[in-house]
Amino acid sequence: xxRLFDHYGAEGxxxxxxxxxxxxSELKLPSxxxxxxxxxxxxxxxxxxxxxxxxxxxxxxxxxxxFYPLGSCTMKHNPRVNEVVAQLPGIADIHPHQxxxxxxxxxxxxxxxxxxxxxxxxxxxxxxxxxxxxQGEFTAIRCFQEYFRHRGEHHRTKVIVPDSAHGTNPASxxxxxxxxxxxxxxxxxxxxxxxxxxxxxxxxAGMMITNPNTLGLFEQNIAEASEIVHNVGGLMYxxxxxxxxxxxxxxPGLMGFDAVHYNLHxxxxxxxxxxxxxxxxxxxxxxxxxxxxxxxxxxxxxSSDEKPRAVDAYWYTxxxxxHTIGKIQQWHGNAGAILRCWAYYRRYGKELRTMxxxxxxxxxxxxxxxxxxxxxxxxxxxxxxxxxxVVAKHEFTLSLGPAxxxxxxxxxxxxxxxxxxxxxAPTVYFPLVVPECMMIEPTExxxxxxxxxxxxxxxxxxxxxxxxLHNAPTTTPVxxxxxxxxxxxxxxxxxxxxx
Amino acid sequence: xxxxxxxxxxxxxxxxxxxxxxxxxxxxxxxESVRMVADLPLPDAQSEEELLADAKRLLGANLALGDQxxxxxxxxxxxxxxSSVFQLVTRGEFLTSYTPYQPEVSQGxxxxxxxxxxxxxxxxxxxxxxxxxxxxxxxxxxxxxxxxRVHNRKxxxxxxxxxxxxxxxxxxxxxxxxxxxxxxEIKTLRHDENGCINLNDAERARGSCAVYxxxxxxxxxxxxxxxxxxEIIGDNTALIVGIQPISLGLLEAPGNYGADIVIxxxxxxxxxxxxxxxIYGIFGCTKPYLRLMPGRxxxxxxxVDGKEAYxxxxxxxxQHIRRHRATSNICxxxxxxxxxxxxxxxxxxxxxxxxxxxxxxxxxxxxxxxIKTIESISLPYEQQSHFNEFFVELTATTSSCLSxxxxxxxxxxxxxxxxxxxxxxxxxxxxxxxxxxxxxxRLVQSLSMWVEEVKA
Numbered sequence: 001x002x003r004l005f006d007h008y009g010a011e012g013x014x015x016x017x018x019x020x021x022x023x024x025s026e027l028k029l030p031s032x033x034x035x036x037x038x039x040x041x042x043x044x045x046x047x048x049x050x051x052x053x054x055x056x057x058x059x060x061x062x063x064x065x066x067f068y069p070l071g072s073c074t075m076k077h078n079p080r081v082n083e084v085v086a087q088l089p090g091i092a093d094i095h096p097h098q099x100x101x102x103x104x105x106x107x108x109x110x111x112x113x114x115x116x117x118x119x120x121x122x123x124x125x126x127x128x129x130x131x132x133x134x135q136g137e138f139t140a141i142r143c144f145q146e147y148f149r150h151r152g153e154h155h156r157t158k159v160i161v162p163d164s165a166h167g168t169n170p171a172s173x174x175x176x177x178x179x180x181x182x183x184x185x186x187x188x189x190x191x192x193x194x195x196x197x198x199x200x201x202x203x204x205a206g207m208m209i210t211n212p213n214t215l216g217l218f219e220q221n222i223a224e225a226s227e228i229v230h231n232v233g234g235l236m237y238x239x240x241x242x243x244x245x246x247x248x249x250x251x252p253g254l255m256g257f258d259a260v261h262y263n264l265h266x267x268x269x270x271x272x273x274x275x276x277x278x279x280x281x282x283x284x285x286x287x288x289x290x291x292x293x294x295x296x297x298x299x300x301x302x303s304s305d306e307k308p309r310a311v312d313a314y315w316y317t318x319x320x321x322x323h324t325i326g327k328i329q330q331w332h333g334n335a336g337a338i339l340r341c342w343a344y345y346r347r348y349g350k351e352l353r354t355m356x357x358x359x360x361x362x363x364x365x366x367x368x369x370x371x372x373x374x375x376x377x378x379x380x381x382x383x384x385x386x387x388x389x390v391v392a393k394h395e396f397t398l399s400l401g402p403a404x405x406x407x408x409x410x411x412x413x414x415x416x417x418x419x420x421x422x423x424x425a426p427t428v429y430f431p432l433v434v435p436e437c438m439m440i441e442p443t444e445x446x447x448x449x450x451x452x453x454x455x456x457x458x459x460x461x462x463x464x465x466x467x468x469l470h471n472a473p474t475t476t477p478v479x480x481x482x483x484x485x486x487x488x489x490x491x492x493x494x495x496x497x498x499x
Numbered sequence: 500x501x502x503x504x505x506x507x508x509x510x511x512x513x514x515x516x517x518x519x520x521x522x523x524x525x526x527x528x529x530x531e532s533v534r535m536v537a538d539l540p541l542p543d544a545q546s547e548e549e550l551l552a553d554a555k556r557l558l559g560a561n562l563a564l565g566d567q568x569x570x571x572x573x574x575x576x577x578x579x580x581x582s583s584v585f586q587l588v589t590r591g592e593f594l595t596s597y598t599p600y601q602p603e604v605s606q607g608x609x610x611x612x613x614x615x616x617x618x619x620x621x622x623x624x625x626x627x628x629x630x631x632x633x634x635x636x637x638x639x640x641x642x643x644x645x646x647x648r649v650h651n652r653k654x655x656x657x658x659x660x661x662x663x664x665x666x667x668x669x670x671x672x673x674x675x676x677x678x679x680x681x682x683x684e685i686k687t688l689r690h691d692e693n694g695c696i697n698l699n700d701a702e703r704a705r706g707s708c709a710v711y712x713x714x715x716x717x718x719x720x721x722x723x724x725x726x727x728x729x730e731i732i733g734d735n736t737a738l739i740v741g742i743q744p745i746s747l748g749l750l751e752a753p754g755n756y757g758a759d760i761v762i763x764x765x766x767x768x769x770x771x772x773x774x775x776x777x778i779y780g781i782f783g784c785t786k787p788y789l790r791l792m793p794g795r796x797x798x799x800x801x802x803v804d805g806k807e808a809y810x811x812x813x814x815x816x817x818q819h820i821r822r823h824r825a826t827s828n829i830c831x832x833x834x835x836x837x838x839x840x841x842x843x844x845x846x847x848x849x850x851x852x853x854x855x856x857x858x859x860x861x862x863x864x865x866x867x868x869x870i871k872t873i874e875s876i877s878l879p880y881e882q883q884s885h886f887n888e889f890f891v892e893l894t895a896t897t898s899s900c901l902s903x904x905x906x907x908x909x910x911x912x913x914x915x916x917x918x919x920x921x922x923x924x925x926x927x928x929x930x931x932x933x934x935x936x937x938x939x940x941r942l943v944q945s946l947s948m949w950v951e952e953v954k955a
Contacts, residue, residue: 001807004614004845014851015581020861021936027749027860028884030723033714035751038849039621049845050583053611057592060607064591073597079503081547083589086773090558095571096775097913098562099901105560106774119540131633131776132831134818142676168830170823175644177680180823218528249526254533265831273835274608275598275795276631277777280831311560326672330574330636331775339554346550348500350541358504360525361513368517391525415601425601430819447505448513476603478808483602486800486812492627494617 009043071427071439074266082340107316122253123283136261136280137172143291156205189215210239212393226256245394248353268341279337294324358444369455386434395441413469417461568938569910572929602810609809615841623761624754625783629794631837635764638780640677646709646737655706694880713741719888729757748856769839779833793827862930888929907945
């Protein structure tokens, strides 16, 4: 075991640096503001530090390590050229307070991204400022709010979400000050139009929904749902978490949505880094554009003195929308993530649709292959589809309910068994409407062979006896972690001997 | 594109195996009325080489700050990040992992984040730290809403918080967007002529839910009045202090002068500025805030064999469980950038941090000394200690000064008339450990020339 705080090099050493421009004794600091004791940090030389973090990395599973079918998370391969692009000095070493004429390259890329995202989603205007999907949701709901205030419709205090929605939807709307009305899904997981009709009214600000939904099903009644909400004067919000399933085949604009957030890191590509960073731009229809966060990028013909740093025939400027909600992040969003996604998009161009087609092809193929292999192995009675559908979209769900009933094997047991086979486990116990749910999303960057092998291995896990599975995993760096112990015996930082 | 899709050209084989007619059939569930018929009006796909050439050309049109002496700061600082940080953080096992929902195969990132929490806790002297928020501005906003959740029941000034009047408008705007939904009223606290907080005015905040100040403050002043704040505002009002993490190699940790919540922009430790993101927000607090704080937290635990192991903990505060009653909507955070921070801190060690802080402050003091030698440029807060940055009062508009400096190959400071419209002649000048003596000489020389030109 390598622990950071076990490294105690000699005092007074430390990372080598140039001498200060003037000596420390000449610095003037109020006496009550001088630090009395330095942080009790460990002391590592570079070789020790490199080895520690390399050791840690070997105890972590990424897409580069193996197949990562984590439903709803879109764990696709991250093209390496994107990392090279994001480290160029023209992005890494620029400051948001630099004047426009020093950032023409960045602004032109922002403009290109705004345009591309608007086209893909059928929206009229885009801001790249939100730094994560959840922040995008919050931003769009804030725009809804200001739109209604501007129109004097202060009575619109309610936001409707289906019970199968991602938790961020209700959390974001609540943070903006809305009351949440949750409506039950139909038994098949799809939206219940009569339940929707029953709750809409004068007080409806909007509805938040993702399509395909969290079961991987396309909501065929989506246009009707939009109509129901629009008829009472509400707005429709598209949670773009699953946009990667439909890009180029349909769009939120065509489905009647007024606003959408893009999970750039999922639909496009920004490595997820163990939990972030992400990037969550939003697109809106014309009537919401004046409320977008400031600034967005506009372009015009350059004047004669603006030519020197021009990147093309246009001059790019920051633009403040007329009734802007202001800032949602202090700077211009996660520029580094936006750059990576721009690089990703450029590799596909107008063929982005192929990306979605392959995401859906792979999901349907894997679903087919799992059933095929299960039948061959005689374990097909241990699970059922989470939803009755001819075709899934980019992900699908399985219910391990039968296995639980017959053998006492839970979805979590199967997940842990898969870890022992060298896979990341699918998402488990979400969405809640499917009992013993496993949500599987292979993404477009997995080969047919990987999918076939996974299907076989999945069935091998189902053939293991219950005791073996309850004990799984056994080949991982640690075995099942006691989460209850962690919560009852809170240890959130290194305990020093004297504490 | 061809190199990114393993099953390109094998669609037929897979469709036949499934008994599905065509790719179109996979989208048969999309009603005709909402189908996109035409191709996307976008350019052709590019090869990696073509993309890279375009990226270099376009980003080359930006002025990278390494190419010229530059004096921009105001919340983001050019600091050196050791080479090994970049080398290690791009290891695929870290880079391409997701939120550690399966702790057994995510021990590396979980332990690294627990160590990050430990390092930051020591730095700010807070018992509890989360594993990052988006940035300093959202961390400040989330700290204020958290304080209201904790204190509102007993507060005499319900739903009210106080922030320093110097807080930059863009940060205030973020705070406003986050606070307005909970009906929180944001009032401001005055500063004295000398730039320090007016402690008499701070009495007004007693009975409210929170006070938010920054150290060093937004105009670079190390304010020695803060240690009195906690006593003035009382136990039922949270003292929230925003920090620049490197400064804590020299400055007292806020946990040692009464802070209840400490937030900060983590960027100077471990991350380049990158146009303002991705960076990471620091959030630490004392025990009363634990169960109502935002963000993910890693706890140390054991596995079934009793072996040391790590996992996410206290998740019942979070949106995926608590939904609209969650303490925050945050899901994706800035883990990878926080990891860069942890790596940088690991290399620095306590004395390395102190030395780094000294270098930052020394550059600042040196620039102040040399600026003072320029006749007719004054330093409005000359008597105060400054870290990283300070105001200068110019003899004409800041915008004219910035244009002149640029003609001399110098990127000047921030024009604060964007913040305070009446301050047309003031500029916030920033230096860091990356500022060398030659840069300072160049700025001072250029400023002297400008002063002469204005006179003439």
